[in-house]
Amino acid sequence: MTQMPAHPLLYVQDLVKTFGSGSRAHTAVDRVSFALAEGEVLGLVGESGSGKSTTLRCLMGLETPDAGDLDYDRIDLRKPSRTQRRRFRREVQLVFQDPYSSLDPRMTVGQILAEPLVVSGACPARERRDRVVETLELVDLGAEHLGRHPRDFSGGQRQRIAIARALVVRPRVLVCDEPVSALDVSVQAQVLNLLKDMQSRLGLSVLFVAHDLAVVRYLCDRVVVLRDGRVVETGTREEIYTRPREEYTRTLLEAVPRLDPAGERARRAVRLARAASQGAAQPVA
Numbered sequence: 001m002t003q004m005p006a007h008p009l010l011y012v013q014d015l016v017k018t019f020g021s022g023s024r025a026h027t028a029v030d031r032v033s034f035a036l037a038e039g040e041v042l043g044l045v046g047e048s049g050s051g052k053s054t055t056l057r058c059l060m061g062l063e064t065p066d067a068g069d070l071d072y073d074r075i076d077l078r079k080p081s082r083t084q085r086r087r088f089r090r091e092v093q094l095v096f097q098d099p100y101s102s103l104d105p106r107m108t109v110g111q112i113l114a115e116p117l118v119v120s121g122a123c124p125a126r127e128r129r130d131r132v133v134e135t136l137e138l139v140d141l142g143a144e145h146l147g148r149h150p151r152d153f154s155g156g157q158r159q160r161i162a163i164a165r166a167l168v169v170r171p172r173v174l175v176c177d178e179p180v181s182a183l184d185v186s187v188q189a190q191v192l193n194l195l196k197d198m199q200s201r202l203g204l205s206v207l208f209v210a211h212d213l214a215v216v217r218y219l220c221d222r223v224v225v226l227r228d229g230r231v232v233e234t235g236t237r238e239e240i241y242t243r244p245r246e247e248y249t250r251t252l253l254e255a256v257p258r259l260d261p262a263g264e265r266a267r268r269a270v271r272l273a274r275a276a277s278q279g280a281a282q283p284v285a
């Protein structure tokens, strides 16, 4: 049972990607299917090597799939026209894992946020500064930061800037690739709450890729579990976390914190995020 939404915004069907050839061929993504509905948060989880990044790279046009369908709002992503490709690039924005390498150190925050507006033509030149400031404020940073460089910010602030850069063109979809795993626990919690808040305020659809199930449980409406390039199970958050059908999902859920320090950090981050969103003292970045 794959539980496809009736009118998906983003649709991946039987995606296949193999690296290498002959006896060295390795199928990283093996007939993966899922769909993201408008306004939905969909988690893609799996251990390292399960094919999450390759799936995202195929979706974003950074790898050429061997087979399968990729559709975004009636655009066939395997052969889009120039106009369709432009629209996809504006409406679907990526947030990367590492805010240290994803921001150009030579650019100011103002330039980093203005660049996508210039490239996409999403906003007339005379309105650009206002749009940049408005978006910085959305992520709780102000106009006083416009002239500063990434090196002047902490990891959490850099991730806020990266999220602002994604939001500045007013996308419909955010694709987040492990957006908190490079951050400290309290900062992870803040970024998780920021993403949750942005999603509901802006009505975004989010494809959220993570290896940690606690983080995904906190944010996602539905979950796709991947293993060795294949979909093991797809379900609502409730189904996956309270009555998983597959033994593998149960094993992932029961991962022993002691043996998984990154997972334990993520679980603490989720506890902090939940406490902060329920009005407890805000952790400091």
Ligand SMILES: Nc1ncnc2c1ncn2[C@@H]1O[C@H](COP(=O)(O)OP(=O)(O)OP(=O)(O)O)[C@@H](O)[C@H]1O
Pocket (backbone or CB within 6 Å): 019, 020, 026, 027, 028, 046, 047, 048, 049, 050, 051, 052, 053, 054, 055, 211
């Ligand atoms: N460019 C490539 N060339 C060869 N093999 C690759 C390439 N990219 C990925 N792979 C292989 O494909 C498989 C899936 O990798 P992928 O990075 O998609 O997994 P992942 O779930 O994102 O893992 P991680 O959480 O570690 O990023 C792995 O076995 C990986 O070694």
